[in-house]
Amino acid sequence: MKKKLSIITINYNNLDGLKRTVESVINQTWQEFEYIVIDGGSTDGSAEYIESQRDKIDYWVSEPDKGIYNAMNKGIYKAKGEYVVFLNSGDFFLSSAILQDCYAIIRNGNADVFYGQIKIDHHHKEKTIVYPDLLTLSYMKDMVINHQACFFKLTTLLEHNGYDEKYSLAADYHYYLKLYIKGKIFCPILFPTVKYDISGVSSLRMEEYRAEMKQVWTDTIPTFLIKLEKDYFNLVSTIESSLILKLAFKLRKYKIKWFHGK
Template identity: 35%
Template sequence: MKLFSIITVNYNNATGLQKTMQSVFGQSFTDFEFIVIDGGSEDGSKLLLETNSSTITYWVSEKDTGIYNAMNKGIKASKGDYLFFLNSGDTLHDAFVLKNAAPYLKQSELIYGNLLIAEPARKWVKKYNEKLSLEYFTRDTLPHQGSFIHRALFERFGLYDETLKIVADWKFFLEAICKYNVRALYIDQVISSYDYTGISSRPEFYALQAHEKRTVLAKLFPLQIDSIYELHALRERKQYFDSFEKDLFVQKYFGLKLRWKALKKKILKRG
């Protein structure tokens, strides 16, 4: 049995798949298996898999019912201790990611790190919270392409919820940490470079994402949901006013306004 199972899901993204495969094959640490689940692509992805079949532990190219159905196929095909989902277009940050992560695995069943976000116009590192809470998961998640998940968690809590289109990985983390009290370990390292063109990052899917999250929260935490969203709204309002107060123009405006009030008082006293 290998230490890591790297699972890649792909559909009609041969260019992204090639980038992902190159980053996997370039790892200095070799105690891993590599699994690719292709959704019956018609863009040359299957030919790419056939060409590299000697270095891929397991691959299949067939129709699926969505990304989480494909990820669940990967889980079922895997045999490694820790599962790592690196979908096509995403890449491991450097050649030493697995080597650097391996020493931490004995400390937790769930280890996560940071992402390099690759937007069209810029690249930046997203750092994740070390302290996780129910409130945190109303506004963010953990990155599946930055997390190493022990296979025992899937055996205990089940696979990804295929009734959800966008947030099933978020739901898995939410349940594991906030319902079943799994202790997640944060490591301050960049794990992978995230292709920011994925479905959950596209504005046209924001409404569906918010709807699915609220539905899940209402089902799992019905007594807390209203308080959670009220706290979330207050936090956003505070951040807005904090940024508003830091605006130089606003500071000058209110400074002049206060001076004018003081001047008016002086004029009235003299009158």
């Protein structure tokens, strides 16, 4: 029977983080997923640990790769689930029931990307990052939703040939923008799903990541689309304001008590 989800973990010389990630996956109460681990030829005992867990892992490989997104693409092309979630070494699901809770939402929708919230450690305190219910270009110009908290439709990933490996740090950002301008569907999951390890490559090289994001934006987004979307939301806002005013006048006309506060 086809699995509902494919969980992909990529790792390179992060044995402690890998153990934390694998444990959070294999301890899920809902088990209708396949687990794929792509290791980049680690020399710190990661491969041996993966081998020791092989009865709980559907596919794994330990070999040199060409970077983060090359490893993720390897996982994509091995995946067979309806949706894919990338949980990289060091990241972990916030509870053993997270997949059960998330799939209850996913099975009732048909989005290309379901995106949840994340938790991080910020200045020694846990912080929740909340993404908007409705993504817009103005928001996405400077922000990117966290791919560890996303469930991606596999057919959409394959349709776009996975991640563009010419971007070494922000290929996930490029993928989001590409889907967005093609009108693909993004659906929010309104609770935190993962604890994100901020010691990962993109976090440690934040200045480079931001610079690459700017390049991705320039490469991907035609200028006219920004104005078009802004005009659209302004129009919608104007219409909504007009409807609210009309409703207010009607309430006043019929002397609705709660409208007058009496």
